[in-house]
Structure formats: structure tokens, C-alpha cells
């Protein structure tokens with residue numbers, strides 16, 4: 001081992017929320033045959049944030065690596081299936097579109113599908129891009145089945161994620177971690193000791209005076225960043241000039257309908273409201289900008305837009321959008337809310353937990369690390385956060401609402417340069433540029449551009465090599481093929497009843 005290589009014999013994970021237990025489960029499995037002790041310290045007295053119910057498909061890959069099947073997780077967490085997000089009133093009031101986890105149309109002659117669609121549009125064809133997405137069509141029709149393992153064409157490709165109970169999911173991760181040898185301590189940490197020789201964290205002190213030392217600490221302590229910020233003063237990059245929302249109020253309610261396979265995000269005067277259907281209840285929340293409305297107004301708006309009976313008093317959250325300047329500082333790595341926060345508009349927080357864990361596991365092919373790996377981890381974490389940030393900003397920037405100052409300011413905002421470049425390329429050439437470390441691929445960007453009617457001025461002229469009638473016929477066949485496929489798919493609640501343990505209430509059966 002070279003001098004700069006730091007050996008890891010013990011890891012302490014601070015925090016037992018979604019981030020902490022996901023990290024513990026993945027680490028316990030990864031280090032299973034290596035002499036590395038993993039201990040998670042959490043405080044049941046302090047509790048967890050308890051929200052975070054909508055996910056993206058990467059989550060399914062994460063738990064599969066832990067040996068869990070989709071059906072295991074659906075049953076254990078009261079989950080429903082998610083094919084995408086429906087955005088209501090975002091572009092203009094009364095508008096609606098779906099961002100699916102899937103593709104639009106079929107490319108031909110090395111030209112992306114949307115260029116063919118754009119040409120027909122120019123010729124007066126008014127069919128929506130959404131008609132070329134199986135994911136959108138299934139979501140709109142409340143249908144669900146597992147995607148074909150080997151899809152016959154791009155038209156059959158769609159992906160899916162889950163809406164789940166966050167507490168139950170953390171329990172599942174906990175069971176998995178403990179089964180693989182992780183240890184847990186329920187206690188409040190009241191002090192963090194720094195080694196004055198190198199600035200590393202040497203130990204944490206619990207309320208009863210017990211001191212726990214480790215080679216590596218993973219900070220999953222939530223927004224405050226007990227280790228990464230309060231002890232190591234790492235610093236936070238504030239992005240509130242781009243993402244104006246800084247508060248949320250959330251409440252669970254009784255289900256008011258059959259569970260649908262999509263999240264609903266409805267824009268309001270100074271923010272937006274989520275509706276996340278679980279098997280047994282619905283999660284609701286209003287994310288808003290406190291410069292424009294106060295807590296009371298935000299809560300009234302939330303409650304006025306919930307159909308089912310609420311199950312508890314609304315809970316409030318306050319946050320600063322942004323990221324920790326270094327995700328890995330000294331011998332401490334921040335994961336989850338301790339590493340930063342972007343509003344849950346595209347359900348990316350848990351996804352950023354997974355990707356951080358994935359990167360760590362790649363770093364630890366042996367139980368040690370060096371400074372070069374730390375720097376690479378920080379560089380990639382930064383890029384990944386920025387790319388998600390830009391995708392979220394696009395939703396605000398492209399709005400055409402005229403009903404409030406909030407939406408006007410969002411529309412007028414100056415963009416981060418990479419986003420500006422990306423939007424410019426799409427507008428002027430129809431090019432969907434993909435940057436490294438982007439979680440959302442070109443079809444996701446296309447869904448949002450199209451949903452906001454932000455469309456290119458031109459289409460790729462290579463499209464003109466194909467006779468117009470042939471393009472018309474091809475696109476007609478694609479729409480028909482999708483319609484036929486949707487007809488053959490069962491209802492989402494049927495899928496849940498059959499495989500996921502869903503029991504409909506007599507009134508909704």
C-alpha cells in the first residue's frame with residue numbers, strides 16, 4: 001500500500017434515515033468478506049425527516065443489487081408503480097403534460113425521432129409528441145405491466161419506479177443491513193472530536209459519554225450536516241437565486257381514488273403541490289417560496305387541493321437549495337440531505353443518495369482510499385448535482401404563466417451557463433445535448449421542452465431525404481402500435497392486487 005493510501009477497518013454512519021440505512025445496506029453487502037466493521041448511529045429521539053416517497057427507476061437497480069425484487073419492495077412498503085410525473089398548470093394554467101420514464105418514437109436513418117415529428121408539425125400535423133410514448137400512454141390510462149425484458153422496438157421501451165412509504169423503505173434497508181452484519185446504536189451524538197494533527201474526525205461522543213472512533217465517517221444526519229458542516233465547516237453553495245422555493249408543508253390523506261401510476265405535480269401561485277399515491281394513503285405537499293406567500297397561505301392552498309380526509313396536522317420544512325461544497329471532506333463523506341438539497345420536483349434526492357453510494361462502492365474495490373479518489377468523488381458529485389439542478393430550473397424558466405410575480409421572476413431569471421447553452425442548442429438546432437453525469441437523458445429533456453412548448457425553430461434537414469408520405473405513414477403506425485399495446489395492458493390496480501398485496505377499499509374496487 002502506498003503512503004497516501006488510507007486503510008479502512010471501521011466505518012461509522014451517522015443517521016438512520018433513508019440515506020443512512022441505504023448506505024449501511026450497500027456497505028454491509030459490499031464489505032461482506034472484508035474485515036471492515038460498519039456501525040450506524042441514529043437517534044430515535046430525534047427521528048427522521050419522514051418524507052421522500054417518489055423515486056425514479058434507478059432505485060430499482062439499487063435494491064436489486066441488495067437481492068430484493070420489485071415485488072418484495074412493493075409489498076413491504078405499500079408501494080404503487082410510477083411511470084412518470086404529470087405536470088399540471090406548469091406551462092400555463094389548465095395545461096398538462098407527462099414526463100415519462102421512457103422514450104418518444106423511433107429514430108430512423110440516424111436522425112432522432114423528434115425531427116420527423118417536427119417536420120410533420122410544420123406541415124400542420126397536430127398530433128402531440130405524447131402519442132409516441134408508451135410510458136405516457138400507459139400513465140394516462142392508469143395501466144401497468146412490467147416492461148418486456150427484450151423490447152421488440154424502441155416503441156416498447158419504458159421504465160418505471162415506485163411511490164413508497166419512506167419509513168417502511170428505511171426499515172427494509174435496515175433489515176438488509178443488519179442481516180449483512182452492520183451494527184446499530186440508538187443514541188444521540190453530542191460531540192464530534194477532531195484530530196488536530198490532520199483535521200480528520202477521530203471520534204463521535206454519545207450522550208452517555210461513550211466515544212466511538214472510526215477510520216471513515218459517513219454523514220447521513222440530514223439537513224444540518226452534523227459532521228460535514230457543524231464539525232468540519234465544509235461550506236454550502238446556495239442556489240436559491242435559481243431555485244426560489246425554500247419551504248414545504250406536507251400532509252398525508254386518505255386515498256380519494258384508485259392508486260394511479262404517476263405522481264401529480266400541480267403548479268400554484270408561488271410554488272407547486274405534489275400528490276403521491278400509495279396503496280393505503282396519499283402523500284401531499286406544497287413546495288413554495290416564502291418571499292411570496294406565508295405558511296398559512298401555503299397550508300390553505302395545500303388543504304384546499306386535497307380530496308381525501310387528512311390524517312394528521314400538516315408538517316413544515318424549511319430548506320436552502322444547494323450543495324455541500326465538498327461531498328467528501330477529510331475522512332467524512334456526506335450522503336443524503338447532509339450533502340445538499342434540491343426540491344423534490346423530479347424526485348431526485350433518493351436518486352442522488354444511490355449514485356453517491358454507487359460511486360463509493362466503486363472507490364472501495366479494496367478497503368482503502370487515497371486523495372485522488374476523494375477529489376474525483378467530489379468532482380463527479382458536483383457535476384451530478386449541477387446537472388439535476390439545471391433540469392429542475394428548466395421547469396421554472398420555461399413557464400408561461402402570467403398570474404403572479406413568482407412565475408414572472410422565474411421566467412426572467414438568468415440561467416447557469418451550461419443550461420443556457422443546452423437550451424440554445426435545442427432551440428436553434430433541435431439537438432438534445434447530453435452532458436456527462438446527467439441522471440436525466442435526452443428523452444426526459446424532450447418531455448419537458450415539449451410540455452412547455454419550447455420547441456426548435458428548425459428540424460434536421462436529413463429528414464427531407466425521406467418522402468413525406470413515408471414519414472406520415474411511419475408515424476401513423478407508431479401511434480397505432482402504442483395504442484394497441486396499451487389496450488393489452490391491465491389496469492395498474494389489477495397489477496397491484498395480483499402482485500403487490502393491494503386490497504382496494506370496497507368503494508374503490
Ligand SMILES: Cc1cc2nc3c(=O)[nH]c(=O)nc-3n(C[C@H](O)[C@H](O)[C@H](O)COP(=O)(O)OP(=O)(O)OC[C@H]3O[C@@H](n4cnc5c(N)ncnc54)[C@H](O)[C@@H]3O)c2cc1C
Pocket residue numbers: 014015016017018019020041042043044046047048049050051052053054055166187188189190220221222223226248249250285317319335336337338344347348349350351
Ligand atoms: C418536503 C420534502 C419532500 C421530499 N420528497 C422527496 C421525494 O418525493 N423523493 C425523493 O427522492 N426525495 C424527497 N425528499 C428528500 C428525502 O426526504 C431525503 O433525501 C431522504 O429522506 C433522506 O434523508 P436523510 O436520511 O438524508 O435525512 P433524515 O431523514 O433527516 O435522517 C437524519 C438521521 O440523522 C439522525 N441524527 C441527526 N442528528 C443526530 C444526532 N445528533 N445524533 C444521532 N443521530 C442524529 C436522525 O435521527 C436521523 O436518523 C424530500 C424532502 C423534503 C424536505
